[in-house]
Amino acid sequence: MQTVRDALIGLADDHATGALRLGRIGTLYLVDGRVTHAESAVSPAVEDLLTACGRISAHAVRQARQAATAQRPGGERLISQGVLTRGELELCALGALLDAAYFLLGATVHRPGFQPGARHWLGARWHLDVTELSRECERRRRQLDQVWPSTELDALPVVPVGRVPAQAVVLTPLQWEVVVGADAAATPADLAHRLGRPAYSVLLAVRQLAAAGLLRLPKGRLPAGSGVPPGGTTGPLPRRVAGTGAIREAVTGGLDGSKRSCRLPQATANPADVDLLVRLKKALEALA
Amino acid sequence: MLGIEDCLAEVMAIPGAVDAMVIDQTSGTAVAAGGGEGNLDVGRSAAGLSETLRATADGLASTSAGGTVRISDMIITTDDGHHLLKPLETVFDGPLVMYVRLDSKRSNIALARHRLQNLAGRLITT
Numbered sequence: 001m002q003t004v005r006d007a008l009i010g011l012a013d014d015h016a017t018g019a020l021r022l023g024r025i026g027t028l029y030l031v032d033g034r035v036t037h038a039e040s041a042v043s044p045a046v047e048d049l050l051t052a053c054g055r056i057s058a059h060a061v062r063q064a065r066q067a068a069t070a071q072r073p074g075g076e077r078l079i080s081q082g083v084l085t086r087g088e089l090e091l092c093a094l095g096a097l098l099d100a101a102y103f104l105l106g107a108t109v110h111r112p113g114f115q116p117g118a119r120h121w122l123g124a125r126w127h128l129d130v131t132e133l134s135r136e137c138e139r140r141r142r143q144l145d146q147v148w149p150s151t152e153l154d155a156l157p158v159v160p161v162g163r164v165p166a167q168a169v170v171l172t173p174l175q176w177e178v179v180v181g182a183d184a185a186a187t188p189a190d191l192a193h194r195l196g197r198p199a200y201s202v203l204l205a206v207r208q209l210a211a212a213g214l215l216r217l218p219k220g221r222l223p224a225g226s227g228v229p230p231g232g233t234t235g236p237l238p239r240r241v242a243g244t245g246a247i248r249e250a251v252t253g254g255l256d257g258s259k260r261s262c263r264l265p266q267a268t269a270n271p272a273d274v275d276l277l278v279r280l281k282k283a284l285e286a287l288a
Numbered sequence: 289m290l291g292i293e294d295c296l297a298e299v300m301a302i303p304g305a306v307d308a309m310v311i312d313q314t315s316g317t318a319v320a321a322g323g324g325e326g327n328l329d330v331g332r333s334a335a336g337l338s339e340t341l342r343a344t345a346d347g348l349a350s351t352s353a354g355g356t357v358r359i360s361d362m363i364i365t366t367d368d369g370h371h372l373l374k375p376l377e378t379v380f381d382g383p384l385v386m387y388v389r390l391d392s393k394r395s396n397i398a399l400a401r402h403r404l405q406n407l408a409g410r411l412i413t414t
Contacts, residue, residue, distance in 0.1 A: 053379035086291040087411035201314040
């Protein structure tokens with residue numbers, strides 16, 4: 001068991017060229033020990049970004065991919081066809097690389113497979129050092145935590161609040177796209193694929209919206225992960241709602257991780273309640 | 289048509305240019321950087337500059353009647369020169385920012401603005 005970052009550092013030291021296959025998580029491509037492409041299951045790939053903006057059809061991408069050779073990679077073909085400028089191709093590929101790397105580098109893999117000599121069809125006129133990439137991923141992680149220091153919303157469906165708790169709000173274009181695209185079922189990663197936007201940017205927008213109080217939070221749920229409540233140590237406590245259900249959920253919310261949405265007070269017994277009572281009883285007996 | 293590195297080289301060729309950067313505004317990432325004489329913390333500057341632009345847009349949004357703002361460029365003059373920021377819309381990703389810092393004694397803002405405009409059009413087609 002090693003992290004993808006460690007595997008990459010080893011390959012960088014060897015000046016390796018090829019593809020680091022990480023199973024279902026994704027793939028990293030290296031040329032001479034430097035990373036040129038990264039594909040993650042979470043992030044939309046370069047192809048998805050290009051087709052989502054309507055600049056090129058999925059069919060044309062497939063054609064370019066099939067026609068790509070080591071001498072004339074697919075990227076050169078797309079540029080010569082006038083589909084996009086060299087600058088746009090580089091920016092799009094670099095953006096996708098940084099986005100996917102963010103989700104790949106911290107992951108752990110059992111047996112990463114390295115395929116020497118494999119190259120990405122798009123070509124590689126750009127690259128990043130492993131240390132550069134690692135530093136950038138770390139900066140992005142800090143940026144997320146600065147905005148909203150909790151991972152609780154990262155994998156849940158995005159649900160904007162019905163009414164804005166302010167006189168006016170200012171949204172960035174991406175935040176707007178997230179709000180418009182949110183259907184109470186799509187997670188940030190789903191939205192990234194649907195919108196054709198980098199998954200990290202969507203995640204950042206979601207946390208910014210949460211910090212602005214524009215997203216519905218899972219009620220009574222203690223933030224998972226670091227255990228730091230949203231807004232730091234002085235953050236708000238779970239809101240108290242009339243009815244025993246909310247209180248019980250507030251008590252047990254941190255214990256069970258099930259996706260139970262409980263809006264109405266429930267009268268049925270919950271195993272956690274019984275456990276809690278048994279533990280209380282034992283504690284009282286021990287005192288007596 | 290320009291690649292990122294060629295574009296950056298041309299930005300640095302603007303008379304009086306000291307530092308230059310291409311920044312992805314949404315994430316605050318420096319996509320490319322040049323000049324700087326080694327004393328520029330690229331990561332921090334990129335994040336700070338994207339924040340500057342965002343804060344300016346937010347501030348302007350609340351003063352404009354329509355509430356929407358489209359900045360075409362921004363010039364800030366400080367004691368260490370002129371800072372030119374030019375946001376660029378891309379179709380596939382978040383907005384980019386071209387940034388150049390100019391020596392106030394050796395530069396001509398009007399010329400620099402014009403050159404930046406021209407380079408933006410060659411880097412990206414909209």
